[in-house]
Amino acid sequence: MKAGHKFLLGAALIVGSVAFLITEGVRETGVYFLTPSELAQKTAQDPSFVENVGFKVGAKVVPGSVRRDAANRRIDFQVSDGVKTYPVTYKGLVPDTFTDADDIEVVVEGRLGRDGVIRATDVLAKCGSRYEAKFGAKKA
């Protein structure tokens, strides 16, 4: 029985550290995933959210809003969920799928500045029709 107890102790240690690592990991690295409307709501409720809390915003790129400055690798655009619109500024390279055509969906990671502009640290384009070309008239 003694061996069994010792084993249970070791097992509890492993299970405990897995649980600890998971909760700690979520607490330290978890990031809010918001829509622009939810972001507006959050900042209204809690003004300290501005500049201090990192988040991700999932929204569509406003068509025609993209301004690229290739030489400085800087890109400015607007994201919207149809209710709220936020300007975004990003310094870095965006993926191939990022365009302002066809309501491209993006995930912008960053913080909100006092001026109401999202300073992005990362931009992901998630093309809804990732591996399928748009097809005009599908069979009804």
Next chain:
Amino acid sequence: MTLLGEFSLWAAVIVGLWCAVISFSGRWNGRPELAATVTRSTHALLFCLLAASLALWQGLISHDFNIEYVAAYTSRNLPPYFIVSAFWAGQKGSLLFWAVVLSLFGSLAQTLTPRRYSDLLPYVAGVTSAVVVFFVGVMVLSANPFDRLAFTPPDGRGLNPQLQNVGMVIHPPMLYLGYISITVPFAFAAAALLSRKLDTGWIHAIRKWTLVSWLFLSIGITLGMWWAYVELGWGGYWAWDPVENASLLPWLTMTAFLHSVMIQEKRGMLKRWNLGLIVGTFLLSIFGTFITRSGVISSVHSFTQSNVGYFFLAFLVIAGTFGFTLLYTRWPLLEAEASLDSVASREAAFLFNNLLFVGIAFSVLWGTLFPILSELVRGNKITVGPPFFNRVNVPLGLLLLGLTGIGPLIAWRKASPENLKRQFFWPVLAGLATLAGLLAAGMRDPYPLMALALAGFVAGTIAQEFQRGTRARMRMHQEPLPIALGRLIGRNRRRYGGYLVHVGMLIYFVAFAGMAFKREQEATLKPGQSVEMRSPFGHTYRFTHLGISQYEALNRIVTAGTIEVTKDGKSDGLITSEKRQHVDSFKRPTFEPSTEVGIRSGLQEDLYVVLAGVVNGTEEAVYRFNLNPLVWWVWFGGMVLVSGGLVTMWPGGGPTIRTRRPAQAGYEVALDGRTGGQADRRADGTAASAV
């Protein structure tokens, strides 16, 4: 031809349903002809689905753009081998691919399983057929690859450029083969539970199958990393993306299972745990398919969002209920035959190893589902990314790495201090020497240091095993070194194949540790301008932008940027990265432009060049340069892993029979060469035909 395809699908549903219903009803018990008909119906099922597949391929090859699937995934100017791979490039076709391969496995399981397990086979047929019926059912109800369009477009839309890659021709099938073949071990486990024949028979019957699916999963995952590395262009090979995680999950639990069955074979312990693992692995493979196809969690690898997900969710619930109810009702039959003697024993090491594998799997699952879970529980959608997965899994992975060295060498039942000293003195010294060497070389990062030191320790254990085994053979049989080494591996395939797999894992760990030191730089360069980067191995690279060229190729317009490389002042050739705009046969653009990364692979580091864009039509270009250490070793480690797996699986390396007396690990080598080896070979002759 679509008519034939459609008809075959319906025929498959009928045959499969019949097989499943008769099988589960148990009415074939005591009626050998009916039992034989049940098992033979798996071949009929295969025939139906082969007919359907040929019909789809016929449509693809003949450019029948009236078929929606053909029009959506191919075009006239698509190279032939991509037309073949378009079969599994889309949701609908890949469902058919899945169904046909599963029915092939189902049929092979019937013909290749040795006769002495034949009373399990009708149940196995029922389970595999039921799963096939599910996949075909999803197709005919909501994702029929033979759907026709109301009109015939002059050309198809072509294949997504990121899928136009050799890796993408083989990576999905490999991963599917892994996912799909998990169904066979699950079917045997369910059959054992249904028939209440719960001795180790079912474990012997599926040993090769579990290895096969493990091997395919490993190859599929590695090829997936390679594809992500060369196609996605973000500079790495693993991003903890939900779909990547989904492929890792069944691999983790399957790996745990491969280890824990050894405990059941030798000691008759862990029966419930093993059944739980195999049911869990099957569920995770279905879960992975669900994630990939439903769009509930956004991912770079997923198919377009569709209602197919609901079917998978329903199936997941049904299969889970079925599996765990069976397990629960048979619980009392699964009493362990022995108990743990000591924590310092191989059993305990394997148990800890299993807990770690399952713990890692749980944390990956948790992190992947966290956005959904947090929204359900707290109303806030919270996501976790690579930092979370690294924080959690790096320490757990290092523990596991340590156990890789301890598990195979520590004695069964109870390790004596002499056993520990004899087995671990030199390996521990090797680990410490590695650590000292790295510290002296100036490395200070704790995790990579630990990873490499542990790798040194594990490499020490494996080298010692090979050295002792070979020396024993040389002494006993007067064989020269190469023959002794060859026969040592050949006559103990399971053991030394396993060590080779461990070597592969070690190489992975070392390569992963290397990525902690990657360098990255972005630059906007006019022709003639250059940037300089210093690599972690101390080399100085200078990248000079030579200029931009534009030309047309088969199905694309290419903008290429060329970089001249010098390494430590000496010329090191050119690297080209491209932006490709794919076009159809009327020169109309299809898809967004895609980037073709320029990669120069080396033993120390990869040079990874991405042309991010060109400034307003001039020759001024935006680049990203990465120096990625040790990436080549990931692919090499994969090859070692796979060859180790093949050695283990090779006919003749079958299960060791349980009656063998538990030996002290250190002496097992010598015994294997003579008496033990005999027993091994006898058992192998019969089990070898399992695959």
